[in-house]
Amino acid sequence: MRQQRMLIPTQRDVPGDAEAASHRLMLRAGLIRQLSSGIYSYLPLGLKALQHIQAIVREEMDAAGAQEMLMPALHPAELWKASGRWDVYGPELMRLEDRHGREFALGATHEEVITSLVKDEIHSYKKLPVTLYQIQTKYRDERRPRFGLLRGREFLMKDAYSFDRTDSGLDDSYTSMYNAYVRIFTRCGLKFRAVEADSGAIGGTDTHEFMALADIGEDTIVHCPSCQYAANLEKAVGRIPQLAESLDTNNDSAVSELVKTHTPGVSTIKQLGQFFKQSPAQIIKSIALEADGTPVIVLLRGDYELNEVKLKQAIGAENVTLLSEDGILKLGSTPGFIGPIGLQNVKIIADVSIYGMKNAIVGANEPDYHLLHVDLHRDLPGLTFQDVHNVAEGELCSHCGNELSFAKGIELGHVFKLGTKYSRSLGATFSNENGVTEPIIMGCYGIGVSRVLAAVIEQHYDEQGILWPETLAPFSIHLLTVHVHDEMQMKLSQDIYTSLQNAGYSVLWDDRDERPGVKFNDSDLLGFPLRITVGKKANEQMIECKERRSGKQYELMANQLLSHCQSFFQSGGISNHE
């Protein structure tokens, strides 16, 4: 393509709220433009990269035996009401009425639609297993759209759904999708990890999130540098201490008796630490909650955070909220000074992080008082210990015992064993070999296609602009004519352009009548793998190459170019040129 007439509106300045590098670069390189908050147009270069990702996704999904189809974005409300999600989904689900007053949702995901379709079309075990997928536009009315394509309200997604007869069939479908995801993200040039994730309230079992490692990421990945363990913060577990039947207290240093101390206005962990000159690790945080209507006190190490997902699983609760002030007073305690000692009629859950703790500080359940020298074993002998805290950096890996690290990640995709949640609620069943009706066993598998585009840029850029992986670059080669009024340069450029195109390379030819500095800067910004400059040595048939990623620059004779390109792209965008 010739650049003069192409819509590639590069720009120097971007809005101040463009915090993410990918967001800034996609605006600056003219890949996208915002139409409304979280809603973007893809300009020609942005769409080309997006289409390259789609092609990779399609190839790998097809290779994994999945069948492509395409479902609508307008979903009748009845389907979402049947699954129960019309009410549960909240304001993220965009809703509208048609001219006859019938309610619709703009599809945020397609479990309802696909399950209802499969219910009507598949009735026999003979037609199972089957995995169906689509690449389609999704709508989620995010409370705070941001980071450009990383968190949008209208975005492109690949969603796949597997339908199996048995749990082991689901295992196979899941593994097949998992492996396809590994190939897809690898081909996109991404550094990523598949992390164990929480399956939430959906009732599934296994689930993995594929996370691109990037500082802008909104998710925390806990991973072990020594072994392959990785999980998101909701799911991650550290090494749990051995919980002995009875603690051997003989070889302990002498334990002091409980002391009630006046701590006027001192109620936060930080204040307590300063007041007593103690590490927060010696303070026990007591959190009063209401779990499905019943009060619960959770005890945590002062420097640890509660993991709500783990807590829900530990106590089998669906909804957990903070207990109201009234509720705290009814327990016989007081806000800001809650503690486990002396409380009656309330369930107490102790996190494993405080197992065996001595000489601890807790609230005294009356205003402005704390208890010192608490020995959990002595003072609260019947405590139940469970893992209900977020893993902290430096905790030990439960697999290999080395210290766990944290990283930030962008969620690229998600594989999920749904089980029978949707097939049961929507009535998708099959008759098995014996003629008995059973619910179909489902899995679902998503990739944020437009988010992948942003994540790739988030991992591939430098000060000057984008550093496209060869597989996704909108064009492989940027041909740049320094002076378009120079006949010699134009003639040589035209010859090179034609021969590269004939050889099957995608080439953008910068034939604009602009200052060379502008053109070189734009070229670095656009960031295609190889730049070929036709300048003042055109009369000698000499051209200049620049490899965008390595920055290597060198001269070549024009007639060497084709074989040079061949070796450059065959070696994955690294030449042997010295």
Place this chain on the structure above:
Amino acid sequence: MRQQRMLIPTQRDVPGDAEAASHRLMLRAGLIRQLSSGIYSYLPLGLKALQHIQAIVREEMDAAGAQEMLMPALHPAELWKASGRWDVYGPELMRLEDRHGREFALGATHEEVITSLVKDEIHSYKKLPVTLYQIQTKYRDERRPRFGLLRGREFLMKDAYSFDRTDSGLDDSYTSMYNAYVRIFTRCGLKFRAVEADSGAIGGTDTHEFMALADIGEDTIVHCPSCQYAANLEKAVGRIPQLAESLDTNNDSAVSELVKTHTPGVSTIKQLGQFFKQSPAQIIKSIALEADGTPVIVLLRGDYELNEVKLKQAIGAENVTLLSEDGILKLGSTPGFIGPIGLQNVKIIADVSIYGMKNAIVGANEPDYHLLHVDLHRDLPGLTFQDVHNVAEGELCSHCGNELSFAKGIELGHVFKLGTKYSRSLGATFSNENGVTEPIIMGCYGIGVSRVLAAVIEQHYDEQGILWPETLAPFSIHLLTVHVHDEMQMKLSQDIYTSLQNAGYSVLWDDRDERPGVKFNDSDLLGFPLRITVGKKANEQMIECKERRSGKQYELMANQLLSHCQSFFQSGGISNHE
């Protein structure tokens, strides 16, 4: 692909409201399924055909120099308010509010979005002309969705927009798109005509609709079998009689005087014809209208229909409605018996079809009376004659004088010279060579991509099923194994399947354990160009071919198949086999 596990749910019966052949066949062949009225899912086979159309559209648009991009479906209301269409578009435009109460439209078309984008990105004549296109999902809340994909509420469209500096530039862009459309529809195997269409109130000049000829079509095409003239009914004109300055009445047969006749309860053209035993062509229909608030009487031949578009243009009105009963009485007339003679203070427009009419019948402007023996020239000497009727079949072609014919058509696409309507209302300007700011001159060009799919089937089917054009068939070859438990048949089928796939053919292999009758019927229904049956002569390496379109059937040795396929598909799906 192997058919056993593919989602191709063929069916015998379809809903009774599936009137269109394409609708019935797409349901029966398992190409689509309805999710809600006018909203469909594409199953794997339907999507493959749709993707083939998309690929053709893309190739021809790219070849015409258009650049692909992708815009959102969610449009902020402000843009549509700025263009004035938020109020004008009516209930067809689907609307919703986001979680913050901001109004959005679901894009029915993208003039506002693209114009606003170009306004921000293009400012100089140097960047013009440019044509941008997208293939994207559109939303129109049709009052009466029907005929499957022919009139849906969520559908796939290719929309392109050209931006030019001058009118002659627009002419070039328009011609380029027009020619691309001819290539696209030809490659899709469609019989179509480009017809002159009315440019409506948008204020453009040229516009053509591309119509597929099909009886189910909702549009009437007027065309001349002798020359190339074709127009839609709104736009079509027949030969206009010479309107002389004064009529020579000397050589007429003696004209009787006006007679007022009692016609009790006789008011329609049909009743009058029967009452007076006269042809409707001798009766003058008087239609009382209100044009932009002013009463108008239109006179038409009794058997002709008013063309509202022509009338609006003739009198320069924007809104034309029927005059109320009160309005008619105020004119001194009476409903059902309106006539032009004796009416004061009202503009009278006479259609050219009644020019020079003598001995005509008109209403007498009082209840139950008509006037006979009307001579327009004598009784209404100052009449203005204009073409405000729908052309009737058999009228003469204004180009060549032969009789015009009618046909029914499905609108496939539309090319339109918009001019500056949107660039002016949204402020999209450029500075010309002299630094003077001018509005950009626009054209818009649409193709109903999903409608093309239905139109193709509407033109290509028989009693047994679909007859796919080679360019669009979901698979080129249907390989059918008669008995899947016969090892010989399966072995030969597998060999053929592999060798055809290796040779680059797309093959669906019916490896289902079904009765042969079911498989042959399904194969005819799916309608791929070539069927290869592996049956009881597998032990002799003998197979059977059936050409779906011609119905030709013949046996072949398996080792002849590849060369046979090559000649079959090279000749466009017609073999020389005897």
